[in-house]
Amino acid sequence: MFAMVLLHRSIRLQKKHVAACIVQHRALTGAEAVNALRPFYFAVHPDFFGQYPREREINENSLKRFNGYLENLERPGSHFPKPMKLTFYVREIKQSSMEQQQLLTSGFRFVSFTLSTKDVLSTVMNVLTSCSLPVEHMKALSETPTRPLEAQRTFYRPIKWDKSYYSFTGFSDPEEEMQQARSVGPTLSLWLSNNEPKATHKHKVSLPRRDELNRLKTELFHKFHLEDIRWQRRWGVDHKCCQLQSLSRLSQQSPEALINLQGHTVVFADQSEMNACGHVMLGTMDVHHQWIRLFQQLPSYRSLHQQTEWLKERISFLLGGAQVVHLDRLGPSQTLAEHYSTLSNFHKRLIAQPLRLHPRSLLGLTVQVEKDRSSPSLHEMGHFIIPTNCELSKLQTILQNHAEEARRRTHHNKQLQVDEDAAVKQCVQRLSLRSLSKEPSISSAQMVTCCKRLMEQHSPLLQGLHVHVSHFYSVMQDGDMCVPWDWKG
DSSP, X not given: OHHXXXXXHHHHHHHHHHHHHHHHHOOOOHHHHHHHTHHHHHHHOGGGGTTOHHHHHHHHHHHHHHHHHHHHHHSTTOOOOOOEEEEEEEEEEEESOTTTOOEEEEEEEEEEEEEOOSSHHHXXXXXXXXXXXXXXXXXXXXXXXXXXXHHHHHOOOOOOOOHHHHHHHOOOOXXXXXXXXXXXXXXHHHHHHHHHHHHHHHHHHHHHHHHHHHHHHHHHHHHHTOSEEEESSOOOHHHHHHHXXXXXXXXXXXXXXXXXXXXXXXXXXXXXXXXTTSOEEEETTOOHHHHHHHHHHHHHHHHHHHHHHHHHHHHHHHTTTOEEOOOGGGSSOOBHHHHHHHHHHHHHHHHHSOOOXXXXXXXXXXXXXXXXXXXXXXXXXXXXXXXXXXXXXXXXXXXXXXXXXXXXXXXXXXXXXXXXXXXXXXXXXXXXOSEEEEOTTSOHHHHHHHHHHHHHHOOGGGTTOEEEEESSOEEOTTSOEEEETTOBO
């Protein structure tokens, strides 16, 4: 009996040793990780969810967060990322026959899991197994000997499978299918003629709920003198009404709890927190006592927000007068505490190693400080993106050498925004639309192009509807019509 116990213990130790060896002696490169995750990307990529806007948005946001987690693991010298909970809708793939070996979509399923892995290989394995995706191709990667670290840094060649691989194996080429998903689509006039009756009917049914939504918003605006009420995601009118009714009910049951909410902007989001812009985020899945706890902490959050603003001013002075901004629409929402920590770390580095910049040399320019990047860069919109751990001598060179280009891009972006506002207003009037909005990922230039083409087409089928410019066609549950910005004529 004792010998059996020793034998089982020995086997367990051997398994642990083998697993440890795989993790320690086999570190995946960035290219290998991407190739290993091809089944995952093929199953969850937002481009395959064009007819399901809600699932598409959830996958898009989760992919951004997952890619940030992966990049943090791949970066030399970086700290281990915090555990991250991810949610995906995974496409179900089945084979039509043994002869054809053709992949067919049979719907999708909901998957939620938490990442707490400390290396790329374990992360890839965790994601694939959590989504019930094949991991056979990982065995070869685990058994392949690792190159020395220096060789990995000096020689990097991404792997791209030849088309003959898919012809020989019978597997579907994800790149080819993704391209087809983007390119296949009807013309605007044909799609409108097929879907306008459905959109009009849904819009008519939603009118009472839209009136109720406006009533609730007006009531809460006046009651708490709110700056604004927003939603982080594109929820339907029913969902928005339920969230406002929940807040209104809480204000009646515990009016003293909401006193601290006065004067704030409320954002219904995934978690209850104050974001980097100072807005109060209310988690839509949270219960009332979690909201109340946040309301009680708002005085402390306001104090932290004021300290953050002072910190931005001090950093601005050290960066030649460039204004420190946080553009929430360009990435995942950041909490105020995370934002303050990022700015504080960067400010300490600037104090220890100040840049040699004239106090007003970068006046009129903007910078965004981030912790998840490795090198400073100039964004196409004209603001500098500065990582907290970047080399400061390199940062000074980039700021000085690209200041004029930053001014040009900033001016160009402001002009594009003016053009976009004018084009949207003109389009709403000419086509008699109820509203015209867009996805955050649609640029001003793309929106202007779309508006001009819509006015040239001048379809009477759009009259009286809410139009949302996106990357795909869809009729939302409340009758809003999503059209791709580059729709076919």
